[in-house]
Amino acid sequence: MSLDRAVLAFAGVMILLSVVLTAFVSPLFVWFTVFIGLNMLQSAFTGWCPAALVFKRLGVKEGCAFR
Structure with missing residues (x-):
């Protein structure tokens, strides 16, 4: 897995996690989603x-995300 794909996958998982936390734990977790969006922007x-x-420190190699 390339670095680009790892970052995209991580962002997707974090967004889904924040939506689940917002729905089932507290509406205040929507701020987690906002933080993720601002970081991506x-x-x-x-x-x-x-x-x-x-x-990168974990050893994920850089490369094209769409090969």
Whole structure:
């Protein structure tokens, strides 16, 4: 799995988790979803993503996400 796909998969899992937590635990978990969305938006403009740094340290290789 490439770094791009790992980050996209992680973001998707976090969004789904936040939706489930919002629905079944507390409506305040919607702020978790907002945080994830803002993080994705800032990384689109700046190219800096904290999750990508973590995945790189875990040994995920960089490469094209759509091969």
